[in-house]
Amino acid sequence: MPLRAKVASSVSRTAAALSRAAGRGDGSVIGGWIGLKIDPDLLAHLSAGRAIALVSGTNGKTTTTRLTTAAVGVLGRVATNSFGANMPTGHTSALAKAGSTPYAVLEVDEHYLAQVLEATEPHVVALLNLSRDQLDRAKEVAMMAQLWRAALVRHPDLRVVANADDPMVVWAATPPADPSRGHVPPQVTWFSAGQRWHDDSWVCPECGSTIQRSGEQWWCTGCPLRRPQPQWTVEDDGVLDPTGAWHKVQLQLPGKVNLGNAATALAVAAEFGVRPVDAVSRLGTVTSVAGRYAQVDRDGRNIRLLLAKNPASWLEAFDMADVAPTLLSINARDPDGLDTSWLFDVDFSPLRGRQVLITGDRAYDLAVRLDVNGVPFQHVRSFDDAVRAVPPGRLEVIANYTAFQDIRAELDRVN
Numbered sequence: 001m002p003l004r005a006k007v008a009s010s011v012s013r014t015a016a017a018l019s020r021a022a023g024r025g026d027g028s029v030i031g032g033w034i035g036l037k038i039d040p041d042l043l044a045h046l047s048a049g050r051a052i053a054l055v056s057g058t059n060g061k062t063t064t065t066r067l068t069t070a071a072v073g074v075l076g077r078v079a080t081n082s083f084g085a086n087m088p089t090g091h092t093s094a095l096a097k098a099g100s101t102p103y104a105v106l107e108v109d110e111h112y113l114a115q116v117l118e119a120t121e122p123h124v125v126a127l128l129n130l131s132r133d134q135l136d137r138a139k140e141v142a143m144m145a146q147l148w149r150a151a152l153v154r155h156p157d158l159r160v161v162a163n164a165d166d167p168m169v170v171w172a173a174t175p176p177a178d179p180s181r182g183h184v185p186p187q188v189t190w191f192s193a194g195q196r197w198h199d200d201s202w203v204c205p206e207c208g209s210t211i212q213r214s215g216e217q218w219w220c221t222g223c224p225l226r227r228p229q230p231q232w233t234v235e236d237d238g239v240l241d242p243t244g245a246w247h248k249v250q251l252q253l254p255g256k257v258n259l260g261n262a263a264t265a266l267a268v269a270a271e272f273g274v275r276p277v278d279a280v281s282r283l284g285t286v287t288s289v290a291g292r293y294a295q296v297d298r299d300g301r302n303i304r305l306l307l308a309k310n311p312a313s314w315l316e317a318f319d320m321a322d323v324a325p326t327l328l329s330i331n332a333r334d335p336d337g338l339d340t341s342w343l344f345d346v347d348f349s350p351l352r353g354r355q356v357l358i359t360g361d362r363a364y365d366l367a368v369r370l371d372v373n374g375v376p377f378q379h380v381r382s383f384d385d386a387v388r389a390v391p392p393g394r395l396e397v398i399a400n401y402t403a404f405q406d407i408r409a410e411l412d413r414v415n
């Protein structure tokens with residue numbers, strides 16, 4: 001690297017280490033922020049010479065990145081932003097901290113995908129899903145799909161691994177060719193991870209007609225856009241690869257959605273030449289992801305943490321949670337988005353019949369929503385109060401971003 005980049009990288013690592021030592025965080029942002037101030041091209045310099053995979057989407061990025069890192073690890077050392085810092089500062093910090101590695105797997109915030117594509121020149125990008133998120137800050141879903149589509153067409157050599165079940169992702173991943181401008185559609189490998197949340201993809205992003213569905217299939221009623229045939233699919237408790245071979249997946253992570261994340265990870269690893277039979281056993285080594293799915297024993301209660309930040313992810317969280325006492329915690333700080341009206345997009349009826357507790361900065365907003373859904377609840381002022389309010393045994397905790405981090409901090413920043 002140029003001398004300036006070497007100095008910036010060294011300062012980045014030092015700043016991150018000092019942040020961790022001072023207990024101010026894991027250093028996954030501050031190191032990259034300082035490094036990029038010294039050398040604005042630091043991310044590009046750190047990416048050079050590495051085979052890189054990017055993972056982007058509204059939900060599942062952090063988990064899929066961790067699973068993909070495990071799978072690609074068959075080949076050698078892999079740099080990754082394992083704590084979920086998914087903007088260029090986080091990528092820069094992660095690559096600087098890792099030093100020289102042949103591979104990198106980076107989670108990317110969907111808003112920053114175009115910028116990170118330019119800086120890192122990855123070998124492959126995985127596109128997971130697009131749905132509403134942070135209503136007061138995030139772009140409308142079709143607008144985000146358009147940004148992805150415009151970015152991908154500028155990288156014709158890029159390999160794309162994309163979710164065949166999400167119409168927005170399919171449209172974004174298949175931009176039209178424009179030979180006069182040198183634009184060629186990327187090569188796409190399709191996986192099927194399912195799409196339980198449909199409320200952001202009833203309208204075709206190409207022509208505005210209605211999207212129809214029947215079983216796994218979907219199609220536009222007004223243009224040729226339709227579900228492509230996936231090469232990687234989830235079947236029972238395993239994954240079918242493009243050859244038709246079935247691989248049993250034994251995860252320590254809950255929910256069917258994580259089988260879809262595992263299929264994505266195997267598909268991405270295959271783009272680096274990793275055989276599924278070699279990678280699949282490594283997926284079972286992932287037990288929690290930056291606190292997500294972590295289980296902690298406290299005062300006779302087994303506490304499991306689930307992150308849910310938007311309607312689609314709350315739907316999946318209810319599927320993962322056991323029928324046991326459940327604490328819901330909602331904040332509305334800047335990282336969460338200040339608008340909590342999305343709570344009325346979530347059907348909380350699966351919680352009926354269990355002990356439900358609520359807390360967080362916006363617990364009363366949640367109280368109104370649960371009352372509308374006919375779900376009895378108890379308000380508690382703190383996480384410790386919730387632990388004392390439930391009998392010994394399992395306590396499921398479902399929280400949005402900053403509420404999750406608050407509870408994780410009370411559990412000594414469990415990873």
